[in-house]
Amino acid sequence: MSDEGTVQATELNCVRRLRGNALIKRFLFLLKFLLLAFCCVACTAQQMSSKEICPATMEIEKGGRRVCLNAKKWTGDYIPTDIRPLFVEAPGEVEIKMTKPRPWHDQSAPYWVDNERIMVSVNSYKGWTAGVDELSKVLIFNVDTGDVEETPYRGHVRCLSPEGALLLEEKPSRSSKSRKYGDTSPREEYFLKGQLGETLARYSVIYPSKEKWGINEYTCRHVNDSGDEIPPGRFLRKGDGFIAWPDPFHREYLNRLLDENWKVVDVFKEVGLCNTLYTPDYLPWLNKYFAFTSVGNTQGGYCPGGSKYGWLISATGVETKELPALFQAAATFGHGLVGNGRNYWARRGQYISTGYIQERPNLLAGLYWQDEKTGLTKRVLKQDFRLDHLSPNGCRSFNDDVILELCTKGD
DSSP states (O other): OOHHHHHHHHHHHHHHHHHHHHHHHHHHOOOOHHHHHHHHHHHHHHHHHHHHHOOOOGGGGEETTTEOGGGGOOOOOSSSTTTTTGGGOOOGEEEEEEEOOSSSSSSOOOOSSSSSEEEEEEETTTTTETTTOOOOOOEEEEEOOOOOEEEEEEEEEEEEEETOEEEEEESSSSSSSSSTTTOSSSSSEEEEEETTTSSSSEEEEEESOOOOOETTTTTTEEEEETTSSSSSSSESSTTTOOEEEOOOOTTOOOOOOTTTSSSSSEOOOOSSSOOOOOEEEETTTTTTEOOEETTTTOOOTSSSOOOOEEEEEETEEEEEEEHHHHHHHHHOOOOHHHHHEEEEETTTTTEEEEETTTEEEEEEEEEEEEEETTTEEEEEESSSSOOOOOTTTEEEEEETTTEEEEOOOTT
């Protein structure tokens, strides 16, 4: 090829490159324009939707940015707009107190002696550690002052009733006579019973045996449930009757409250797919029992709304207590919103504690109080706090090193 041809070819390639670069620039410019237009449209749509479905009382802030939600399309990142107005934040309704440091690390479940002191079993205390076959020490701890009283009792505290009936089990935490797996031979277990402050009587129970022994946690006594005349169920305190579970051979029978003559006093009509009748808690300040429900317990298509009821029980009848609308509505959104929990009954009424699923905090995690005077559901703590150990007056709950004061001066 001549020099002239080479020059022409080079010029042609340059022209083609310039045209290609121009086309790329035009394409990039058009792409930027389209992206800008899309952002503007999306922004306008969000502002319009905010005006339509997000009144000022339902605005949700995240990182200083106003976000509007369509309640029918909840993504799990925010509390839906039709749920948020169903409760108010009220942290001032309860008071959190830390107890004095305890001179032990491990303990049994706590039992209230009175409204200031709890009883526990411990395996270490002030340099002492229980050896093999050695029984635990029984201590009384004042949660207000931190004072510790070492009792003369030894064993594992199994029960302490409001009237002071005490039941201990003589079972060391480490035993040299441990049973081998699969051993079904009869075994004898030893217990101590009596009134707190008095000498306890020792007795034994043999398992397995013809008698079916269980502990009545309301009276701290072993009871024999093996009689043919006794239906499956649970004894309450003397004079309060018996809660009978459904008879598997008579499907028409429901959970029933029976008197001491085995006559039906009341029927738990709400128990079914959504609700289970759990063992009731005795409430000394009311002389009643409260059977809780499992918050967030759904059964798929059979029970999408979850459980709804708890029950206040006395010797004369049963009073149904419904969960607040907040938890009935939240249950339909699944565990990511309401989590799992349960309800309690304290002096000021119904409390609901809901918390975590697989160590992930839920949007409605916390402790709630249903204010029956105003009808408001109030979140008093933003973290779940179980009220399993309520004081005899129904005003305090003990959990690890924390005391939660539930009552005000007017209560």
